[in-house]
Amino acid sequence: MKNEHIINTLEQQPLNSLSDNQRIAIKTHIADCPACLNAYQAAVIAAEVLQARAGEIIEPTPFFKTRVMAALRAQQTEQVFSFASLWKTARAAVASMLAIVVILLTLNFYMGNSQSAPSEVSENGSIYSAEWVILDNGNNADDWTDEQVLSTLYESR
């Protein structure tokens, strides 16, 4: 230790945890090394002020418990109020969105119904329209002759 500086020892562990051997080595070293003496002085004083500060303890008052419970209730009330105020602000938007959804659903329902099947009665009172005969009655379209198709078409006009 005589030729080694003590700064590392001072920084590696708290001063009060130094062993007796380490203390003796430090004191021997600082007797001949002014730079390390300064470092040691600073470390000793730093440790002392920190211990003095650590001794300052503030105890809770009997009212502390009441204070925490009041803060807890205030926090819970605040949460309820924040939800209520959020709803108050957003309810107009939510209501208008709902109305739009209802309108769209209604329109969809009616439009869907009107486009879903061909009209069963044609304008001239025939049961089936020409399109229905040609397109939808494709199952037996092969059985029809050209004449039958043409006459059906002309009859429907």
Place this chain on the structure above:
Amino acid sequence: MWLGAPLLEQSYEHASDLELVSLARKGDEAAFEEIVRRHSPRIFRVASQFFRRREAVEDAAQETFLKAYTQFSSYEERGSFEGWLVRIATNTCINILRSAKRRPEYSISELTKEEDDWLEQRMVDVLDPKQSSVENQLVAADLAEKLLEEVSPDDRTVLTLMDGNELSVKEVAGMTGWSESNVKIRAMRARQRMRQAFEKLLSKKKA
């Protein structure tokens, strides 16, 4: 003892921490009140290491308990409940310090006459320490506070817990949630800064 239902008022005092936590999780405010009553001295001791004004200590302790109330579900019941609370308190205090603005009026370069005299006296008898009076303890604590104001919250934490309160690396790691090697490195760096700050102060006085 625990029946899963609210207890009689006297029973809360005799209930274990785990029983109280189970009840508080279900919204039993009386159980939470007992937790606050039982653990506030320990939480105040932790917060006192970070703040000096009563108001600041009470604010930090209150925030700790409110956080604990909302985080009861994350308490896994493996370690001690007090250890869990202490960790919340330590991290709450560090976060408050991190978010607080530094106060320039608390500067180590501006010492009061008492602090100046105390430092001069200590420089003389540093190799032969004497029992300090209560007044001197107060002056030393003032000086410590000025110095701690100038270091980072993390440095402050390791310095006050390890060098001030003589806690081990393991204990500080448990309180902060940092790894042991991290605590060692931070402590070394913080001691170095603290020592350098004092060396600067002492060299000014010597000059």
